[in-house]
Amino acid sequence: MHNAASSSLHLYHPILRLLGQAEPIAAAAGNISFWFIPAIFSLVFFFTFQLYLQSQSKNFIISYLAAASFALHVLLSWILVTKLSMGVAGAMSSMIVAWWIPVLGMFAYVTGGGCPDTWKGFSWLAFHDLWPVIRLSLSSGAMVCLEVWYNTILVLLTGNMKDAETAIDALSICLNINGWELMIAIGFLAAAGVRVANELGAGSAKNARFAIVVVVLTSLVVGLLLFVLFLLLRGDIAYIFTESSAVVAAVADLSPLLAFSILLNSVQPVLSGVAVGAGLQGLVAYVNVTCYYLVGIPLGIALGYWIGFHVKGIWIGMLIGTAVQTFVLSWITWRTDWDKQVVKTQARLRRWVIPAAEGRNAEGEEA
Template sequence: MFIPIIRGRSNKKAHAEMEPPPLHEQTIPCTFFQRSLLESKKLWKIAAPAIFTAICQYSLGAITQTFVGHVGTLELAAVAIGNSVISGLAFGIMLGMGSALETLCGQAFGAGEIKMMGIYMQRSWIILICTAIVLIPIYVFSPPILILLGQTREISDLAGKYSLYIIPQLFAYALNFPIQKFLQSQRKVMVMAMVAAVVLAIHVALSWLLILKVGWGLAGAAAVIDFSWWLIVLGQMGYIIGTKSDGAWTDFSLLAFQELFAFVKLSLASALMLCLEFWYLMILIVLTGYLKNPLIAVDAISICMNLNGWEVMIAIGFNAAISVRVSNELGAGNPQTAKFAVLVVSITSVAIGLVCMAIILITRNEFPYLFTNSDDVAKEVTKLSGLLGFTMLLNGLQPVLSGVAIGAGWQALVAYINLGCYYVVGLPLGLLLGFKFDFGVQGIWGGLTGGIVLQTIILVVVTSCTNWDKEATQAENRVKKWGGSAGLGNSSGEPC
């Protein structure tokens, strides 16, 4: 049975004309199964294109490295280090800074303050461009930084040369992440997916042409990666300017320079929250290199992290989906709907994590040979399969809870939780088990996993104890404070 629920309407005409229908006026089913099915459809409509977009963008660097591998081993090492360490560091910071927009644009969209979304995006551009300028010295002085991290001078010097070539990519990040959060908050994820697919196809063709056919090598690899990221930016901006994004884009405005300090505070909290997560498992590979016999251990952990990385692409999609759902519903004054969305996405993502864990455990003696011909490496991967499977299970729930935090605006709180769980508990525990008690890579990974478990438990408790009506009120106040009138509807989100 379906009962129509009529909530307060926003007075924003542009918002009223957008598809899908306004959040304030929906027909919602009464049974738990019907509600779950409807919510699941909404989540997958956002998550599926977001997963595809993440995979396409993740593949840009991987494809570049694949073509460079045919040039030489030194060039491959330089590009791999440049992409994973130097560019990876900047990627984490810029993505984190841009994630503040998920909170603000999502809640503004839900509240019907459509025109403010373009202003928020421009504010984020200003902050991220300034951040990119601050990060330039890391690219310029990357050789001594890499040597300090244990790389050879030969690899460090060539990686430093490559890092100089990819500085334009840094500024593409500064524009891209706010654009994507802007589109994502409006649930225009199919636009992002189509742009990503077209750019990926062009990237493959240009990589073959410039790196191998023309013979530009390292310079060609950098030129292609720069061009592809800027093509993503231009493609998305072309759509936004051409369509006005249903009223969310109203051209450039001096309002973008207002309330910058408060915007910076939320951006820094978002960056700290995500960077602490982003770098945590990267530490695992670095620490593994300091074991007594690191070669086999590093190869094995690299295989495990590669598999884990692909599953993380699914988690990123659900992170985006729940962030959008929570921010939209809180902005619309529907706290109970936001709460129910958290429940549904948690059940869905944990189910996917269980399936991934089961596949790893069932094939633990076979799947390592897909990546290596070495029996020693394969045996080590098999030993690590239990931890890999458990990490994949955690990947089902933990990113979802981080997405809830972004949608609700809890970035500062979660940053403190991450700092304590990861670096006060997990990292020391990993060092103790791995080196003091001589459990090797299993001990290091086990300790770091302990930090993730603690963080997940705390976030589950925080989410379960949340007063969602209060969160909706705070969302209304946030929209009003930063430029909107927040014409919200009834805060009763109970569908039946």
């Protein structure tokens, strides 16, 4: 394991140095990157099981496993980091264990009889007509990756600035808080995607439109409440993470941008969920490329480096990109012909579900 970590360090360290990152930041990031490999690998199975269960409204098992994972994560982190003083290795080890627990739990639930109507065991029919599924999966992956990389670029650009360590500490705190709130929005994203897909599959464009309105408005209300809360808290919330007065002051300076990020996050992920439910992932991927990488990042670089707004300038530019994306997704959702989407969805069902069901019946008759 030590050799693998050293190899990872040698791989990422020069890349980060080439991108202009400070030596301590590049060294630390190169070491931590190794620990993310098994953690990220778990997501391949996690999201597959999660969406499979959510499509059947079996959210309770996901919630129970998430609660168990969280409790064990806290306990292991306390033991490994505080009691055994293992530092980053302890923190990352506890995270890896916590991320794999829901995967193993969902696998046991599905294969152990928790989904008797939809799980009939492993079958070669799973490989039937894979290309349309792969195409949708690739477009979904592109859509999500472009969003995740967008926030990563914000940290990367910040690492090139003066007093980078304080700036990155403050930005990391803000992004952690933003990530907490984003978990709420992702819940609405999943609800929107599953609900819209189910309504389209059932042939009801009216119910699909109603579901979109309800989920977006509910998420927006939550976002507005959190927007006001974080405007009032400002830098005080940073004391949860640090005792450094310099970092707390930097967080207080960034808090208005954090509040606006939280507000936009209450709408944008939900609209992405609607796109997933309607099979419009490819279109959203193009929207993300344009708004994030042709609008947000160039504006952020201009405001941060050329005009001299530093971290705030980068974040403002990227917020503008997110705002443009939210507007475009809202317009696409408003202009979408949902009756036409019903026809397309039912065509997919006839192509995938009915042949698979016939194949299972044939297997049963042969047995």
